[in-house]
Amino acid sequence: MSAGGGIGAPAHRLGGYGRVTGHQQYVADIPMADALHAKLVTLDCAHARIISIDTSAALQVPGVRFVMTADDLPSPMPRFGPEYQDRPVLAVGETKYFGEPVAAVAAETKDAAEEAARLVKVEYEVLPAIFTLESALDASAELVQDPSIRRPGPLTGSNVLCEYHFGWGDVDASRADLVVENTYRWPMQTHFAIEPHGFIAAPDGDGIAVWSSIQHPYQLQKTLARVLEMPMSKVRVLAPDPGGAFGGKQHPKLEPLVAFMALRADRPVRLILTLEEAFQAVRRTSTAIRVRTGFKSDGTLVFQDFENDYLVGAYGDTGDRITSKASYLSAGPYRTPAVRIVARAVLSHTTPTHPYRGFGIPQVTWARECNLDAGAFALGIDRLEIRLRNLAKYGEEFIPGDTPADGDWAQTVRKAADEIQWGTPLLEGQGRGIAIGLKSGPTTGLSYATARFLADGSVLVYSGTSDMGQGARTIFAQIAAEELGVPVDRVSVVMGDTSVVPYDQQTSASRSSVLMGNAVLSACRSLQGQIRKMASRLYGVDEAAIVVDRGVVRLPDREEAIVDVLTAGLGRMGGELIGNGESRKDADPDHPLGGTALFFEFNCTACDVEVDRETGETVILRYVTVSDVGFALNPIQVTGQDEGAAVMGIGHALMEHLILDDSGRTRNLGAIDYRIPTTKDLPLDFHSYIVENADGPGPYGVKGMSEGSLLGTAPAVAAAVREATGVVIRDLPLTPERVWRAMRELGAS
Amino acid sequence: MSDTLHIEVTINGRRRGLDVAVHHTLLDVLRDDIDLTGAKECCVVGECGACTVIVDGRPMNSCLMLAVEVDGAEVMTVEGLASDGNLSRLQTAFLDHGAAQCGFCIPGQLMSAHALLEGNANPSVEEVHEALAGNLCRCAGYPQITAAVLASAPGVER
Numbered sequence: 001m002s003a004g005g006g007i008g009a010p011a012h013r014l015g016g017y018g019r020v021t022g023h024q025q026y027v028a029d030i031p032m033a034d035a036l037h038a039k040l041v042t043l044d045c046a047h048a049r050i051i052s053i054d055t056s057a058a059l060q061v062p063g064v065r066f067v068m069t070a071d072d073l074p075s076p077m078p079r080f081g082p083e084y085q086d087r088p089v090l091a092v093g094e095t096k097y098f099g100e101p102v103a104a105v106a107a108e109t110k111d112a113a114e115e116a117a118r119l120v121k122v123e124y125e126v127l128p129a130i131f132t133l134e135s136a137l138d139a140s141a142e143l144v145q146d147p148s149i150r151r152p153g154p155l156t157g158s159n160v161l162c163e164y165h166f167g168w169g170d171v172d173a174s175r176a177d178l179v180v181e182n183t184y185r186w187p188m189q190t191h192f193a194i195e196p197h198g199f200i201a202a203p204d205g206d207g208i209a210v211w212s213s214i215q216h217p218y219q220l221q222k223t224l225a226r227v228l229e230m231p232m233s234k235v236r237v238l239a240p241d242p243g244g245a246f247g248g249k250q251h252p253k254l255e256p257l258v259a260f261m262a263l264r265a266d267r268p269v270r271l272i273l274t275l276e277e278a279f280q281a282v283r284r285t286s287t288a289i290r291v292r293t294g295f296k297s298d299g300t301l302v303f304q305d306f307e308n309d310y311l312v313g314a315y316g317d318t319g320d321r322i323t324s325k326a327s328y329l330s331a332g333p334y335r336t337p338a339v340r341i342v343a344r345a346v347l348s349h350t351t352p353t354h355p356y357r358g359f360g361i362p363q364v365t366w367a368r369e370c371n372l373d374a375g376a377f378a379l380g381i382d383r384l385e386i387r388l389r390n391l392a393k394y395g396e397e398f399i400p401g402d403t404p405a406d407g408d409w410a411q412t413v414r415k416a417a418d419e420i421q422w423g424t425p426l427l428e429g430q431g432r433g434i435a436i437g438l439k440s441g442p443t444t445g446l447s448y449a450t451a452r453f454l455a456d457g458s459v460l461v462y463s464g465t466s467d468m469g470q471g472a473r474t475i476f477a478q479i480a481a482e483e484l485g486v487p488v489d490r491v492s493v494v495m496g497d498t499s500v501v502p503y504d505q506q507t508s509a510s511r512s513s514v515l516m517g518n519a520v521l522s523a524c525r526s527l528q529g530q531i532r533k534m535a536s537r538l539y540g541v542d543e544a545a546i547v548v549d550r551g552v553v554r555l556p557d558r559e560e561a562i563v564d565v566l567t568a569g570l571g572r573m574g575g576e577l578i579g580n581g582e583s584r585k586d587a588d589p590d591h592p593l594g595g596t597a598l599f600f601e602f603n604c605t606a607c608d609v610e611v612d613r614e615t616g617e618t619v620i621l622r623y624v625t626v627s628d629v630g631f632a633l634n635p636i637q638v639t640g641q642d643e644g645a646a647v648m649g650i651g652h653a654l655m656e657h658l659i660l661d662d663s664g665r666t667r668n669l670g671a672i673d674y675r676i677p678t679t680k681d682l683p684l685d686f687h688s689y690i691v692e693n694a695d696g697p698g699p700y701g702v703k704g705m706s707e708g709s710l711l712g713t714a715p716a717v718a719a720a721v722r723e724a725t726g727v728v729i730r731d732l733p734l735t736p737e738r739v740w741r742a743m744r745e746l747g748a749s
Numbered sequence: 750m751s752d753t754l755h756i757e758v759t760i761n762g763r764r765r766g767l768d769v770a771v772h773h774t775l776l777d778v779l780r781d782d783i784d785l786t787g788a789k790e791c792c793v794v795g796e797c798g799a800c801t802v803i804v805d806g807r808p809m810n811s812c813l814m815l816a817v818e819v820d821g822a823e824v825m826t827v828e829g830l831a832s833d834g835n836l837s838r839l840q841t842a843f844l845d846h847g848a849a850q851c852g853f854c855i856p857g858q859l860m861s862a863h864a865l866l867e868g869n870a871n872p873s874v875e876e877v878h879e880a881l882a883g884n885l886c887r888c889a890g891y892p893q894i895t896a897a898v899l900a901s902a903p904g905v906e907r
Contacts, residue, residue, distance in 0.1 A: 012844045019852030020840040022787020022827035026853060029786035110781070111751065111770070194791050194799055194887050195853040243789070243853025244887045275792045469851030469888045636847035640890050644850065647889030671796035671885070679878035679891045686892060 005488025006481045006550075007700055010636040014473040014493060015241060026243045027198030027213045028272045035200065035268035036065055038261060039113035040254075040277065041103035041120045046129035046664030047349040048095045053103055054121040063112035067120060068261055069103045078227045079149065082219065082251040084161075084316030086149045087352065089227065089256045094127075096144065096314030097351050098665045099280025101254070106261050106269055129349040129664030130159065133288050133309050136346045144314055144347040161312060161345040162320045166328050166592055168400045169303065169338025176294030176302040180374045184367035185731040186714075187657035188286040188311075191356060192676050195243025196278040199255050200270040201262035207234025208259055213242045215249045215466045216506040221498045223252045224259055239496035245468040246648070247355035248282045250508055251317065276669045283658060284356035285310045285322055285345075289367035291330075294338075295375045299386040303338040306330040308364060312345050313352035319345040322353070325440070326360025328399075328593055332368050333409055333438040333602065334390040335398055349664050355508060357648065358707050361439040362714065369435040369715035370730065373722070383719065384417050384434055391436075403440075403597040406703070407628040412691045413604045419624040419687060420606035426723075429613065430621065433719025434606040437711020441704045442509040442585060443595030448502035449519035449581040451480055453527050455574040457563035458490040461520055464504030465512045467495060470706050471637035472512045476520045478633055479699055483524035485551020485562045502580075510601055510704030513633060514697055515583050521699045523581030530577045531562050534569030599696050602628040603708035605646070607683065609720040616740025618654055618721055623683035630696025630703035642688040642709040649713025651677040654734050756820035760785070761829030769816040776800045776811040779826060787827035787856045791885075798884035801857035802826045808864040810883075827856035830863065839863055842901035843894070850888035858884045862898045871904030 005011040018024035055067040070077060070092040077092040079085045091102045103120050107113035130136045130144060136159040143159060150156040155163065200211040207230055214220050217239035225232045242249050254271060262269040273281060288309045294302035308327045312319025327343030376386045391413065392398035392405040413436060417423075426432060450462040459480050467473040477491035494501055504516060528548040535553050536543040547554040553565050566577065588595045608622040625646045632638040655675045659667045668674045688709065694701030714732055722728055727742035751770045758765055760783070769778050779785045779802070788811055789799035795810040802811045803825040830837045839862055842848070849855045858881060865872055865880035872880070877898045878891075886894065899905070 010847070013847065013849060015852070016844045016849055017836075019849040019855050020827075020836065020843045020859065021831055022785075022856045024852050025786070026789075028790065029780075031784065192887055193851075193853070194797060194885060195789070195851070196791060242851065244851040246887065272790075275797075471850070636893075640847045640850055640888070640893055643892050644889040647891065648887070670794060671792035672794055676885060676887065677889060677891075678883075678885060679881045679895065682878070682891055 005478060007478050007633050009478065009634070011474055011478055011488050011634055013471055014477050015467065025240055026195050027200060027211050027240055030200060030211060030240070032200055032202065032268045032270060035270045036106040036108065036265055037110045037113040038258060038269050038271040039105045039117040040101040041105065041117050041122065042099050042101055043095050043122060043124055044665070045126045046098040046131065047127040048124040049127055050091065050093060050095065050102055051123040051125060057119040057121065058105060058116035061107070061112050061116040061119065063108035064116045065106045065108070065265060067103055067105050067116070068264070072264070073260060078256065080223050080227055080252060080256060081316055082318050083320055084151070086145065087315040089260060097349055099277065099351065104257060104261060106265055126663065131348050131350050131660050131664040133311050133346055136311065136348045144349060159347045161316055161347050162323070164324045164327060164343045167340040171303045171305045171338045171340040174294055174303040174338045177297040178295045178375060178378055179292055180371055180378060181292040182371055182374060182730055183288055183290040184370055186287045186363040186366055187732055189284040189356070189652060189656045190279045190658060190674060191246045191248030191282065192674070193242065193244030193246060193248055196273040196275050197249060197253065197281060198272040199258045200268060201255070201259040202268035203262055203266055204236055207236065208262065209236040209238060210255055210259055211238045211240065212255050213249050214239050214252065215242060215245050215468060215508060216251065217466065217496060217498050218464060218503050219506065220252045220255055224256060227256045228259060236499040239466055241496070242466060242468040246357045247508065250354050250506065253281050275671060279666060279669050280351055282354045283313070283351040285312055285319060285353045285360060287311065287363040289364060291367045291371045293371045293375055295379060297379060299376065299379055299381040299389050301334055301336045301390045304331045304336050304368070306341045308341065308343040310345050310360065311348055313348065313350045315352045317352040318355055319353050322355055322360040325593055326364050329361060329438060329440055330364045330368060332365070333392050333398060333405065333436060335392050335396065357645065358439060358711055359509065361437065361711050362652065365435065365437050365711050366714045366732065369712060370718060373719050384422050387436055388413060401591065403600070406600055407602050407695060408693060409602050409628065412602055412626050412628045415689055415691060416604035416606045416624050416626040419689060420608065420622060422606065426608060429724055430608055430610045431720040431723030432606070432608050433716040433723065434604065435712030435715035435719065437603045437605070437708055439601045439707055439711055440597030441514065441599040441601065442511045443593045443597060444587045445505055445511055445515045445585045445598065447504045447516040447519040447583045449516060449523045450502055451520065451523035451527055451579045453484065453566055453577040455570050455576060457486055457566060459484055459486055461491060461493045462501045463493055463495055463516055463520060464501045465495060465516045466507040468507065470641055471634060472516065474637060475513055475517065475633040479517060479520050480524055482550055483521065484527060510706045513702050514598060514704050515585065517699045517702060518583035519581040521581065522583060523579040526579030526581060527577050530579065531565050535560070535565050538565065538568055599703045601704055601708035603711055605712040605716040607716050607720050609717060609724055611721055611724045611739060613743065616736035616743060618717065618734060618739060620650065620683035620717065622685040624687050625709045626689045626691065627705055627708045628691040628703065629705040630698065631692050631694045631701040632690055633702055638690060638705060639688055641706040643686065645707060645709035646688065646713060647677050647682065649710030650681060650717070652710070653714040653717040653732060657733055754817050756817055758819045759823045761825060771817055773816050774812050775802065775814040775816045775819055778816040779811060785826050785828055789853055789856060798857040798861065799854050801860040801884060803860055803864050806864065806867065808861045827859055830859060839866065839901040842897040846893045846897040846900065848890055848893040848897040850890050854884060854886045858886065858894055866902055871902055874899065
């Protein structure tokens, strides 16, 4: 390691200065001269037939320029979506979920826009709404989506968006000594990034510029180009660092609407959502997972049999992919001779569902790990032991045809067990739990990066990744610093502008440290190759005799710093070197998911809890999370991500759920009624650890991380609550009321 | 046009005369009228703390205060923490401890922490947690934020 801040160093966050001074500009902070303010018009119900929209009173408000309705948009209504082109720019004829916009006001001030939005008179007929799996799957259920916007196939006459069958072996022919069958439910939850989504659109010459808090700017560019019928080169997406995202900002939502409004106004238009509107824009899939687990009497797994139903929203969004990719891994990291998985994504009159940190895996982990505990209890086997007994060994092909176990997973599990002091006694009223989470990284991927080595030895890295808090910018700078031998504070990373920065497929699936990391590494290697040529020319040495590595040029008789060779080589004209890098994981058409796992995120979580018998409140006394990250490019950031994910997982386990009323309206919109963890909810004793064997596919052996640490939180906490109280709860969250009621029922029986 | 009132207020040491709409919050005026966008807007009901500023020494949710209420007051926003381009000890500690991740809640966290440390040179972990309980961080960097606040307490040796 050379000049400071290279790989493995706890380098300060790039962008940290702006974050602690208030100068960091999120979308809502961007000044925009002459901008109109937009405000959405929504209905007070989930499902309705729109009869008429009267904008006359709204248009009387001083400062109002226009009110956009479906009639002002192209016909047929443009539709879009990441997987299905089914989401309309504005509701047309019907609303399909609570909060779906039917119109939008454009006005000179926020005040005028808000006042006018209240004055838009919509006449509508409330229709019955489907917002549970049971009602959606009822044979007589109304169809949420008209078959004309569905992909043709046998399912278009039902509310099942798609159905998947995975597995191996023969479950029905398997003979088990014990079969445990239960259904586990996971509620709807909201991402609750502290930055609500923000969008600005502005005419830009013969094209358009759109600012968005989006995670996937290149997907937005493509979507806008299609909806607006413009070449991609005329659509410039600017994506400032999101203020938290967690999956909820992956895909386009209201940008097409704002773009149409800006084109109509021939002026910039800005739409900054309220937190309540953000709750109504996107949510997490809720699930009911029925699992049958077959064991031998010694705890060896014989089969795992899953029926996974994911309730998605009114539009397909990524509901299909979440359902398939997560369900495929239902059996977890365990060697299981027979596995059967039937998974369905089910449409409903609810908020469209984006990915949410963990991509559906926490839901299957909740079912699998709780049922594993149920088996261990029934068989009288220690819960750590039953996991270790079935855990896939390093290199074992635990899913036929997929990537073998890519880590020493037992090492991670033993570390967690050691740190929680598994097997030591607890006090009365306390309990201990342990759970394992496994998530596959991306199955395909494509990232480009460019690195410019400037004449003064400083570096510009161009990366289309979004830095939404995970610290992507910093680790890419560290890679460049390491390879080129410059201090990390002389590296800048340019992101978030599709007209300037080369393509990156997306920022998700904990992929960026591996895929974009490799692209940045390859751009730096290209620079090293050019430096080698330069050195050969400068010193009259054959290229083959020169090695360029990690900041150093090794000549046969001496070493030179890369930067010195650069300066000498560029000479008086100056200029720069430009390196391009590419990293891809190709599709595998024969694989059920279209590709094997690039890597696995593996985590083991263990905790001790105490439950208040009078209130049902769960206090986490000790909490240990251990993740196999391959290699920590920046240990401080790894800790922040691991501990942050764990705390988010604690929120999901103990407090978070969206509650709907009888007509499908969300009753707990906003921060007062939807609680997320605060400093007061931290475990009393809280530790994160990492396993580093440098065995990942990314630079220097990194694997993706950032999601692993919340995969097993809920089952670990629930197992500890079970041991503390004796109650078994299969519906999340474990609110004090739910735990208290379960304890009362147990006491009564 | 809405009613306005004239107020005199000192913001980050600079005295300003402002004509503010009577129904606008302090947060509205900071962000929209005088372009101090460090204080963030999230929940607008006083639950998330992203809009926290310091008014006459006390941390306040600027989304819950009408701007006219700060007539005659001293207001400090996150933009006032650094002086002459030098970060405060608290800001530096946030960088050292990796306390800022996405960063959106950080202005509010810094304001609450600054107000705490002004009145308590050597807070305990529990006191830090209590002082920051009204500042939500969805990156949940609470351990790192807490460590940064503790490390920068005036009562702690440098």
